[in-house]
Amino acid sequence: MTDTTRRPATRDKERxxxxxxxxxxxxxxxRxxxxxxxxxxxxxxxxKGGVLYHFTNRDALLVAVVxxxxxxxxxxxxxxxxxxxxRAGKLLRGYVRALCGGSDEAVQVFAPFTHWAGIEEIPEIAELLRADAAWWRTALLDDGLPAARTHSVRFAAEGVAxxxxxxxxxITADDLALTRAALLELAEPDPA
Known part of the structure; x- marks a missing residue:
């Protein structure tokens, strides 16, 4: 193999x-x-050695996954x-769109956390999840809508996901469409 046909080692490692x-x-x-x-x-x-080359143990691997x-x-x-x-509520509307049928990726990423019983027992993961929850709480509250409405819409969208x-x-497709529309409407600022 010549130098021009070799792939960079870091690219293979990252892959x-x-x-x-x-x-x-x-x-x-x-599972x-x-x-x-x-x-x-x-x-x-x-x-197995290949896995351990990248992640020193199972906890380190789970931290990377989270x-x-x-x-x-x-x-x-x-x-x-x-x-x-x-206008106010822009990020909250994006949150609703992603979780309420707009993104299979967001739903699949978000929803498994409710099923990963025990993962928060890993201290690094518990800290990651706390930091992420705090980031979303701050970002969504800074989005300009009243706190009670923001929390209600956010948690409803998470329930839909x-x-x-x-x-x-x-939840049926009709239920989803109605709920998504209602949550998006609630994520709008009050008319002046």
């Missing part, structure tokens, strides 16, 4: 690291916290936030 994170995310969605490093290696199609999920969720909400809406991911038909 492998991302494959390990993706495999772990799939395992968590399928909850019941998986091992060997399971991750098999799912990522690399050796960091990745938080970043993906932020990105999806921002993608659904219309920066041309120059959880309902979307259930295996049973907890």
């Amino acid at each position: 492998t690291r991302q494959a390990v994170i993706a495999a772990t995310e799939r395992l968590v969605q399928e 909850g916290m019941r998986f091992s490093i060997a399971d991750v290696a098999a799912a990522a199609e690399i050796s 960091e990745h999920a938080i970043a993906r969720f932020h990105s999806e909400v921002m993608r659904h936030t219309d920066i041309t809406e120059n 959880a309902a979307i991911t259930t295996e049973i038909a907890y």
